[in-house]
Amino acid sequence: MNVIFNKRDPVYVQVVRHFKEQIATGGFEPGQEIPSRRELASRLKINPNTAQRAYKEMEEEGLIFTEGNNPSKVTRDEQKIQAVRGELISEAIDSFVESIRPIRVPLEEVIGLLKEKYEKER
Amino acid sequence: MIEVKEITKRFGLKKVLKGVSFTANKGEITCLIGINGVGKTTVLNAIMNLTPIQSGEILIDGEKISKNSYEKITFIPDAITMLPQMTIGESMQFMKDFYKSWNQARAKELLDFFKLKEEEKISSLSKGNTAKVNLLLGLALDVDYLLMDEPFSGIDIFSREQIADVFTSHLVEDRGVIITTHEINDIEHLIDKVVLLDEGIVIKEFNAEEVRETEGRSVVDVMREVYKR
Amino acid sequence: MMNYVKLVNFELGRFMKIYLVLIGITVVSQIAGVMVSANSYLNIASEEMNVNSLSMDAFLQMYGVFSMNNVTRTLWFFGPIALCAVTLLIYVLFIWYRDWFGKNTFIYRLLMLPTERINIYLAKATAIFFMVLGLIACQLALIPIEGKVMQWMVPLDLRIDLTTLEVIHSFEYLGIMIPTTFSQFLVHYGIGLMAVLVMFTAVLFERCFRMKGIILGVVYAVISFFAFISPLLINEFVFPMFLYPGELFILECVAGFIVIACAIWTGHYLLNRKIRV
Structure with missing residues (x-):
């Protein structure tokens, strides 16, 4: 686990985002155990309170769940996972559109270029 | 909670602290930042009753500092507090002899963590290792509060990383920490609370995550604005 | 302890x-x-x-x-x-x-x-x-x-x-x-101990107040010295030959104890309230 944090967004938001990416791309399997907050803090080199906050946020969003005293696990809810995936895709598209629009490229050209680039980069 | 209330301090005619107030909570890392001046270290010295203050009050969990407080709060200055002719092992023994809160198992763990050896002499240590021994002697006490004066200054990058790792580990967790620094970059992600000191007063006291969340600004952004006045 | x-x-x-x-x-x-x-x-x-x-x-x-x-x-x-x-x-x-x-x-x-x-x-x-x-x-x-x-x-x-x-x-x-007698031992070493304690407290004055402390320390030491010999001075100048040697000795002991107590008390005060690193 290696995350490069920017300094202007709340660290816990960045941690949550990192988890969403992992969940959406299958980096975390459904039902997989996740590190304790202390472990996470020391792996990501962040404040344990921040790690705690991130977990609380994810728990509230239903991304992770905790049964009794067991370690927290990634959600098994397929719908949820799909929703996260959708959310990430939509966010990425939004920011792409936002940055391409000022250049005023016709959509067809964008799609063509995008296709070419996307397949080459893969 | 450590409460610093309106403390003032003069060195001769020079007013170093002109009514400094802030609080530091248990379980949080509070960072005392000052770009210039000597105020930061003086605040820590004052909390530990290592320098007299002219007015104001300092409370640790609601109580004034006494001899028993030193089992509850410890200070890691930027110079080592042991005699140069002692070995690391002897320094640890000294601490064990005097402090009930000394945790020998934790001390050994720290020794491994920092890759230090008990038989090394204090006087023969590099700057980075001296800082680590200093940290070891403080962290191995089972105290609720830790004060650290410039733990990152003047040491090599690897020692700095190692020391930063301490902050995110169980060695610090759940304790209240106050650190002073003039260089925040390395540790922006590690701290909870920031107290900006300038010209002997607190010019801003804020929570780092909160500023990022509500204002979309980094700690350095805030400092830039505040110190530019 | x-x-x-x-x-x-x-x-x-x-x-x-x-x-x-x-x-x-x-x-x-x-x-x-x-x-x-x-x-x-x-x-x-x-x-x-x-x-x-x-x-x-x-x-x-x-x-x-x-x-x-x-x-x-x-x-x-x-x-x-x-x-x-x-x-x-x-x-x-x-x-x-x-x-x-x-x-x-x-x-x-x-x-x-x-x-x-x-x-x-x-x-x-x-x-x-x-x-x-x-x-x-x-x-x-x-x-x-x-x-x-x-x-x-x-x-x-x-x-x-x-x-x-x-x-x-x-x-x-x-x-x-x-010293060859016990009382002599007490007198010699008592005075020695007193001198050491007064010196310690004078040093603490300097450590607490630095430059100003040197003056305070010297003044303190001088006061202590005169406090200690005050019975002798009184017997010499205020009421000449008023006291018997035995009485003078006891008064000297009392003066010595007072000086020692003051040195320790002042040291205690300075260390707790005024000391700086």
């Missing part, structure tokens, strides 16, 4: 190397002194008796018999005593200043120990006191050994063997350091 004992032990340990060197110098120098004086005496004796064919009686008439008195007056003997005394006197100051100086500021550690700070003060004073007693004890043990060395070198006809007590009495400086 345990912390006080540990601190005394620690303070003794810190000075042990230099202390052992001092004892070593004393032993070597004084025994060398016995040998050198005995040797030169014997050389003179053999010259006078063999070359100038003086009779032994005539020689003894002229030069006297050899005893430890011949030794105690040499630099070999009292030199190391003076060295020890001066070193310890300097150490009365240095025992404090060494904690502040250098990159390794041990005073932080001492002041942050979970014990009353006055224990640091008392432990340092006790360490000095023990070191003085230790040196005296060594000196006492050394005198009979030196007597043995003398016996071994100088023939019975030419020497007088003195007891340790006689050696002490023969030399007034030794008499001050090694």
Whole structure:
């Protein structure tokens, strides 16, 4: 686990985002155990309170769940996972559109270029 | 909670602290930042009753500092507090002899963590290792509060990383920490609370995550604005 | 209490190397002194008796018999005593200043120990006191050994063997350091202890207030001195010859106790309220 944090967004938001990416791309399997907050803090080199906050946020969003005293696990809810995936895709598209629009490229050209680039980069 | 209330301090005619107030909570890392001046270290010295203050009050969990407080709060200055002719092992023994809160198992763990050896002499240590021994002697006490004066200054990058790792580990967790620094970059992600000191007063006291969340600004952004006045 | 004992032990340990060197110098120098004086005496004796064919009686008439008195007056003997005394006197100051100086500021550690700070003060004073007693004890043990060395070198006809007590009495400086009655011991060492404590508190004044503290320290020491001799002054100038010697002695003791108590109390106050690292 290696995350490069920017300094202007709340660290816990960045941690949550990192988890969403992992969940959406299958980096975390459904039902997989996740590190304790202390472990996470020391792996990501962040404040344990921040790690705690991130977990609380994810728990509230239903991304992770905790049964009794067991370690927290990634959600098994397929719908949820799909929703996260959708959310990430939509966010990425939004920011792409936002940055391409000022250049005023016709959509067809964008799609063509995008296709070419996307397949080459893969 | 450590409460610093309106403390003032003069060195001769020079007013170093002109009514400094802030609080530091248990379980949080509070960072005392000052770009210039000597105020930061003086605040820590004052909390530990290592320098007299002219007015104001300092409370640790609601109580004034006494001899028993030193089992509850410890200070890691930027110079080592042991005699140069002692070995690391002897320094640890000294601490064990005097402090009930000394945790020998934790001390050994720290020794491994920092890759230090008990038989090394204090006087023969590099700057980075001296800082680590200093940290070891403080962290191995089972105290609720830790004060650290410039733990990152003047040491090599690897020692700095190692020391930063301490902050995110169980060695610090759940304790209240106050650190002073003039260089925040390395540790922006590690701290909870920031107290900006300038010209002997607190010019801003804020929570780092909160500023990022509500204002979309980094700690350095805030400092830039505040110190530019 | 345990912390006080540990601190005394620690303070003794810190000075042990230099202390052992001092004892070593004393032993070597004084025994060398016995040998050198005995040797030169014997050389003179053999010259006078063999070359100038003086009779032994005539020689003894002229030069006297050899005893430890011949030794105690040499630099070999009292030199190391003076060295020890001066070193310890300097150490009365240095025992404090060494904690502040250098990159390794041990005073932080001492002041942050979970014990009353006055224990640091008392432990340092006790360490000095023990070191003085230790040196005296060594000196006492050394005198009979030196007597043995003398016996071994100088023939019975030419020497007088003195007891340790006689050696002490023969030399007034030794008499001050090694009192022969208990009350004398109390007086000499009480005054010594008082002087050390006043010195300590004066040093603390300097440590608390730095430049201003030097003046305060000196003023404090002068006041303490006059407070201590005030019964003598009163008896001399205010009510001349008003007191019997016994009464004067008791008043002196009282004055001494007051000065000691003030030194400790002031030290306690300064360490708790005014000290700075």
